[in-house]
Amino acid sequence: MKKGNTGWYLLFTAPLLVIFTTVVIIPFIIGIYYSFFEWDGIAANPKVFVGVDNFLRLFDDARFLKSTWITTLFTILAVISVNIVGLTAAVLVTSKLRIANAARTMIFMPYLIGGLILGYIWQFIFLDVFTLIGSITGLDGLFFNWLMDMDYALYAMVFVFTWQMAGYVMIIYIAGIQGIPNDVIEAAKIDGATGWQRFKKITVPLLMPAFTISLFLTLSSAFKIYDVNLSLTGGGPANSTEMFAMNIYNEIFGYGNYGFGQAKAIIFFFVVAAITLTQVYITKKREVEM
Amino acid sequence: MKLQKRTFGSLLLIALLLLLAACGGGTKDEGTAPVKESTGGTDKPEEVTDQKITIFQSKVEISDQLEALAKEYTAETGVEVEVWGTTGDDYFQQLQIRLNSNQGPSIFSLQHVLEAEKLKSYVYDLSSEEYVSYIAPGMELKIDDKIVGVPYGVEGFGLVYNKDLVKPEDVADYASFVKTMEKFNAEGINGLGLAKDAYFLIGHISNYPFSIQPDHYAFIDKLTSGEVTMADTKEFQEFGDFMETIKNNTPSPLDVTYDKEIGDFAAGKSAMIHQGNWAYGMLSEFDFDFEVGMLPFPLLGNDKMAVGVGNNWAINGTKDEAEVKAANDFLNWMSTSEIGHRYIVEEFGFVPALTNIDAGDLDPLSQDVLDASNKGQTIPWAQNYFPANIVPNDFTPAAQEFFLSKDMTGKELIDKLDDAWKNAVK
Numbered sequence: 001m002k003k004g005n006t007g008w009y010l011l012f013t014a015p016l017l018v019i020f021t022t023v024v025i026i027p028f029i030i031g032i033y034y035s036f037f038e039w040d041g042i043a044a045n046p047k048v049f050v051g052v053d054n055f056l057r058l059f060d061d062a063r064f065l066k067s068t069w070i071t072t073l074f075t076i077l078a079v080i081s082v083n084i085v086g087l088t089a090a091v092l093v094t095s096k097l098r099i100a101n102a103a104r105t106m107i108f109m110p111y112l113i114g115g116l117i118l119g120y121i122w123q124f125i126f127l128d129v130f131t132l133i134g135s136i137t138g139l140d141g142l143f144f145n146w147l148m149d150m151d152y153a154l155y156a157m158v159f160v161f162t163w164q165m166a167g168y169v170m171i172i173y174i175a176g177i178q179g180i181p182n183d184v185i186e187a188a189k190i191d192g193a194t195g196w197q198r199f200k201k202i203t204v205p206l207l208m209p210a211f212t213i214s215l216f217l218t219l220s221s222a223f224k225i226y227d228v229n230l231s232l233t234g235g236g237p238a239n240s241t242e243m244f245a246m247n248i249y250n251e252i253f254g255y256g257n258y259g260f261g262q263a264k265a266i267i268f269f270f271v272v273a274a275i276t277l278t279q280v281y282i283t284k285k286r287e288v289e290m
Numbered sequence: 291m292k293l294q295k296r297t298f299g300s301l302l303l304i305a306l307l308l309l310l311a312a313c314g315g316g317t318k319d320e321g322t323a324p325v326k327e328s329t330g331g332t333d334k335p336e337e338v339t340d341q342k343i344t345i346f347q348s349k350v351e352i353s354d355q356l357e358a359l360a361k362e363y364t365a366e367t368g369v370e371v372e373v374w375g376t377t378g379d380d381y382f383q384q385l386q387i388r389l390n391s392n393q394g395p396s397i398f399s400l401q402h403v404l405e406a407e408k409l410k411s412y413v414y415d416l417s418s419e420e421y422v423s424y425i426a427p428g429m430e431l432k433i434d435d436k437i438v439g440v441p442y443g444v445e446g447f448g449l450v451y452n453k454d455l456v457k458p459e460d461v462a463d464y465a466s467f468v469k470t471m472e473k474f475n476a477e478g479i480n481g482l483g484l485a486k487d488a489y490f491l492i493g494h495i496s497n498y499p500f501s502i503q504p505d506h507y508a509f510i511d512k513l514t515s516g517e518v519t520m521a522d523t524k525e526f527q528e529f530g531d532f533m534e535t536i537k538n539n540t541p542s543p544l545d546v547t548y549d550k551e552i553g554d555f556a557a558g559k560s561a562m563i564h565q566g567n568w569a570y571g572m573l574s575e576f577d578f579d580f581e582v583g584m585l586p587f588p589l590l591g592n593d594k595m596a597v598g599v600g601n602n603w604a605i606n607g608t609k610d611e612a613e614v615k616a617a618n619d620f621l622n623w624m625s626t627s628e629i630g631h632r633y634i635v636e637e638f639g640f641v642p643a644l645t646n647i648d649a650g651d652l653d654p655l656s657q658d659v660l661d662a663s664n665k666g667q668t669i670p671w672a673q674n675y676f677p678a679n680i681v682p683n684d685f686t687p688a689a690q691e692f693f694l695s696k697d698m699t700g701k702e703l704i705d706k707l708d709d710a711w712k713n714a715v716k
Contacts, residue, residue: 041386044411063713127545148544150694237544238691253383254683255714256408 028269035262041252047259054263063239064264067247070154071223074243077158078165078222083214085166090173091199104174108167115164119231122160123147150240153233157241160228165221169214176210177203208287212280220276244268341616342370346388346395348381349442349601351568355637362629369616379488379682385409389606396609396617399601400439402674406431406604413438414607414614421625424646431602439602440621443640446584446597446659446668447494447566449482453581455561463591464528468535474561475539482536483560484543485551491543492689493673493681495533495564496707497596498589499525500672510675514715520708521701528590530700537693537700544693552576566600567655571639574653584658586667595662598671599643677714684710 035054039047058064089107093100110118126147134143146156180203188198226245229235235242235250242250248268252261345356353375360371374395376384382405388394389412400406406413415436416422422430422437431439449461460470474481484491502525503509512518520526546554552569554560556576563569567584586595605617624630631647634640641656641663642649652660662668673681688706692698 040408041390042408042411043390045408131545145545148542148694150691236687236690237694239687250683253380253386254679256386256678 031262032266034259035266037259039258040256041258050259054260055267057260058263058267063242064247064251066239067242067244070241071244074154074157074161074225074241075219075222077155078161079215079218081158081162082165082169082218082222083211085162086169086214087173089166089170090177091203093170094174094177104170107170110164110166111168113164115225115227116231118160118164119228122156122163123232126156147233148237150237153237153241157225157228157232160232161222161225164228165218169218172210172214172217173207176207180206205288208283212283212287215283216276216280219279220272223272223275340368340370341612342372343397343613343616343620344372344374344395345397346374346376346381346385347397347399347601347603348376348378348401349399349568350376350378351571352638355633358637359624359630359633363620363623366629367619367623369620371620382679389608394606394608396606396613397620398604398606399442400431400604401601403431403433404675404678406433406438406602408678409604412606412608414605414617416440416605416618419618419622421622421644424625424644426643426645429599429643431599431604439604440625441599441643442601442603443599443634443638444597444643444659444663445566445568445600445641446595446662447564448587448595449562449585450555450565450569450655451562451583451585452555452558452560453583455479455558455580456585458585461562461585461588462593463588464531467532467588470561471535471539479558480540480554480560481562482540483546483551483554483563484536484540485546485548486544487548488682488686490548490551490564491693492685494566494596495587496529496681496685497672498587498592498669499523499529501596501669502589502592502594503672506670506672507675510672513711514677516712520704520711525590526704526707527701530704532589532700533692533703534700542693544690567641567653567659568639570653570655582654584655586662592669594667594669595659596671597659597663597668598674600671677711680710680714684714 034047036049036051037047038050038054039045089103093104093107097103113121126145130143131145134140137143146152146159184202184206185198188202193201224245225243226249229241229243229246233241235246244264245268248261248264251257251264255261345360347356353373357373360373363369363371381399382401385394385398386409389409394412400409400413410433413433415438417435417437422440425437425440426444429441429444430437431441451461455474456470459466461467471481484495499520500506500509509518513520543551549572551560551563551565552572553576555563556573556578558578558580564587570582573582584595586593603621605614605621607614609617624634625644626646631642634642634644634647635650635652639653639656641652641660649660685707688703688710691706692703
């Protein structure tokens with residue numbers, strides 16, 4: 001980097017820094033401050049200092065603990081299914097498939113639709129289309145309104161989230177696959193490696209950087225999911241799909257417990273940070289240098 | 291050193307630009323707000339301003355009509371009125387967020403005194419305003435003898451029924467109710483339609499066991515302090531039986547939207563729906579060839595209609611003087627002008643709670659509410675004294691579980707509601 005460019009770099013970074021500080025850093029610090037108070041969120045009403053009570057109370061909150069479990073389960077299922085679908089799609093569209101380009105566009109498309117709208121669209125599909133298919137084909141054990149079943153509602157969430165995110169991680173995997181030099185593959189072919197062997201011994205190890213990014217993205221966005229959760233199930237039925245973010249929102253704005261809700265949010269931040277950093281650390285170690 | 295100087299310079303420049311941008315926005319706002327100018331050309335003698343007011347309210351059914359009213363007001367006075375939309379369900383949360391970030395509306399709606407108490411520092415004292423004197427006795431929203439809200443109108447809910455299919459004596463008490471529901475179930479008709487949205491699933495219907503208590507305020511206080519439980523109270527025990535009968539004889543309400551609930555009723559697929567007189571607005575958009583009426587919910591033989599004030603208009607007192615005055619002018623106009631009256635009665639479909647409004651020809655549901663109200667055959671809306679947000683946050687998940695689990699009994703539902711109450715007041 002030429003020294004004279006520093007001014008230019010700053011010119012473009014500074015606005016971002018200012019925005020990041022005002023909408024992320026400062027609210028975060030204020031949030032930590034509020035988490036030590038009992039307060040109902042109305043500016044004129046009293047804030048009572050309660051120390052770390054809010055954090056201790058978390059362990060008595062059955063609904064919060066339940067949402068922890070639901071979120072974990074959702075994240076595990078979602079990360080697996082998003083990455084399998086995304087990677088499969090990437091492998092398919094980089095092969096010599098005739099419809100590769102069209103397929104690439106189609107698979108990526110859902111990501112361009114906002115999570116809220118996506119949720120409402122799928123709500124309609126589950127409610128009207130699924131029940132219709134079920135009644136026509138008689139397969140009503142599979143095609144019924146998933147959103148109104150306490151177990152299936154979570155799978156419906158995983159399904160819709162996969163539909164949304166798979167195209168995005170596919171793009172990352174495509175970039176990774178295209179970065180693998182052809183001569184390595186050709187050498188393997190000449191040595192007589194089968195397609196599966198080439199995939200396992202060459203593609204996957206060389207794709208490690210793409211795995212790091214994709215896993216990080218899916219892990220963190222699955223953990224933080226709110227929009228699809230809100231529009232698809234609204235946390236229902238009977239709170240069976242109430243994820244972390246929604247539980248926090250409900251605590252703060254539903255019950256008006258700003259302090260307690262903030263305590264949850266702080267814990268939430270540390271959990272997400274810890275999990276994603278661990279994942280990045282682990283997968284980074286497995287990346288191979290060419 | 292030279293490099294640092296340049297860096298510093300560009301940073302300073304950015305900071306200045308940002309500051310300018312921020313100030314620019316600020317001064318513009320302040321500039322437009324209080325300025326008044328009288329424009330010639332209109333034949334109205336009153337002062338015309340470019341003041342703008344905003345309205346945020348929770349009743350989704352009247353949003354379109356309210357916007358039309360706002361346009362008429364703008365045409366008449368030149369004051370711009372902006373109506374903000376909401377889905378209704380998280381209205382109060384939205385309101386709090388907006389008020390907290392100093393972006394609150396000039397006029398907002400409040401459901402009841404608990405909400406008003408919570409927003410005590412925002413509500414403007416309307417006591418000395420002229421239009422407040424027209425409020426029907428006992429219907430005003432008060433905190434500490436100060437009137438802070440003007441009622442939208444009185445409303446009532448109950449069993450909205452198809453007069454071709456149901457006779458009042460069919461649903462006079464629990465025994466006849468069960469018989470009627472079973473009869474309709476056998477005929478493939480939905481005996482009593484509910485909808486999946488919080489208030490139409492459990493919110494309104496759960497009022498009855500509270501409302502028919504001799505003193506529902508005292509009962510709710512005792513419930514909150516843990517002196518009584520719902521499970522031990524006979525009103526709730528029978529309410530549980532009612533819910534069980536409904537569940538066993540009707541399709542699951544969790545698949546039914548508000549629109550579908552009304553549509554099915556209009557199409558004759560449902561004999562009764564649990565709704566209020568406000569539902570007539572949507573109902574009248576359908577073609578239906580039968581007469582409708584409203585009956586009291588016969589819990590323990592109850593024969594009184596649940597009538598109350600669902601919403602009140604309040605003014606945001608933290609706004610600057612000009613905006614508060616403009617908001618007051620609007621409410622005054624709505625409560626006293628001919629156009630305002632026409633909207634309240636005909637467009638909003640409200641049963642007026644203001645004495646200066648002639649109710650005129652009401653739709654059949656509102657007429658039933660007004661008749662009950664005139665005869666004093668009413669029970670109060672206990673929900674106005676429920677802990678804030680308990681219906682969407684706690685009652686609804688319990689009711690969802692009840693309707694989803696085939697073998698959950700009405701008694702278990704009441705236990706769940708007890709838990710829900712404890713959770714809401716903890």
